[in-house]
Amino acid sequence: MLQVENLNKRFGSMQAVKDESFTIQDGEILGLIGQNGAGKTTTFRMILGLLAPDSGTVLWNGQPFSRKVQDTVGFLPEERGLYLKMSVEEQVCYFAELRGQKPAVTKAKLPEWMAQFDVKGKPTDKIKDLSKGNQQKVQLIATLIHDPKLVVLDEPFSGLDPVNASLLEAGIERLKAQGATIIFSSHDMGNVEKISDRLLMLRQGETVLNGATNAIRESFGDTRIFLQSPLSQTELLAIEGVTAVKENHGRFELTLADASVGQTVFAAATKNGYIKEFSQQPPTLDEIFRLKAGVSHE
Missing domain, CATH: 3.30.70 (Alpha-Beta Plaits)
Incomplete structure (x- = not known):
């Protein structure tokens, strides 16, 4: 369970996030929405410890984040980044090993994940030889293949066509079924409405919607x-x-x-x-x- 309590972050005169609080249970998906500059990426960075909040707390199962907890996180940043001269297998194994998963385990799991995301290529293919779309799928696989307990996805649907967006939705649902806690941002409200159990909307750093997705819709x-x-x-x-x-x-x-x-x-x-x-x-x-x-x- 992820608990975010009264997070605040200011950059100079700009209040990027103000008194932000929410809870995501195990096996639950939270959609984080808002216009550009609303505070979504800042929220992700504070959750992951990449940015220190001015005040407030982030707890995982009631405890502050530790190195051990970090190994159970899957994070897809908005700024994508792969080593183009590596093979798919080398790239995915490298990222998974950073999270504590042995290469032999990753290699055994990789073909199934490549099939699930319909990657057009082989594990031995170089990243640079894949299409941009397939490179994006490889980065998604690298984010998810170690079966993280907490998944943070910053604009994961960006650039995906409807077919590949559906494949990603299926991958997210698979982790949810395994009990993962998932938070993602998106500008596509169709994706958010389809898979989110809960919804949080930020406007200029302030929370304007927070609750179960269906309940929010029905309240209108x-x-x-x-x-x-x-x-x-x-x-x-x-x-x-x-x-x-x-x-x-x-x-x-x-x-x-x-x-x-x-x-x-x-x-x-x-x-x-x-x-x-x-x-x-x-x-x-x-x-x-x-x-x-x-x-x-x-």
Whole structure:
């Protein structure tokens, strides 16, 4: 279990992180979100002991971080770095040995991890001969192959296409099933919403959202409706409490002033009987992020 309690960090006049607190249980995934400069990387560096906080504590299973604990950590920094003249096997074994895993163990595990991430290459291939995408996968493997108990991933989905992003999600879920504590940052709210049990959002160093992902979404109310109905966009906008209507190939997305308006919309849409779709939901995580960050949808 990772406990972060009242972390503060200032760089000159800038408060990078202010009174930040959260807890991640074993087998739980926390998504850390926020705009560039919100304090995400600073948070990671303080958790890992790479940067000393001005005040506050970071505890792992109730104790301060020690060298022994560091060996059970898997860290993927935002700034990627591999030794291009090494082979895949040499590179992964080197990083795993720094965490205390013997090369023979790493070599035995490597083919399975390469298959899971669909690396196009062999363990004996030089890093420089791999594509950029496959190099990124190798660094992910080097981060995870020693089965860390605490996994810290700074923008792990950056540059990955949807297929490879799904492979990474599967790798993260695999570690979660083994009981690992996982924290990652991402600007892709789809990834965050899909795999995060908990969510923490920072804005200029301050915590603006903190809690279970589903609970945060539901706290904003079921103010979105997805609808396929004979009603026109004009007729839907005329319903009191409907604040916006978007149409895409005959499918409508409605924004409501209040979740209770959904009953009125449903009654109007079904007045002549069966309709193909009616789904009332809370805002997406992307919409909530834009709202809390003060970013326009336009």
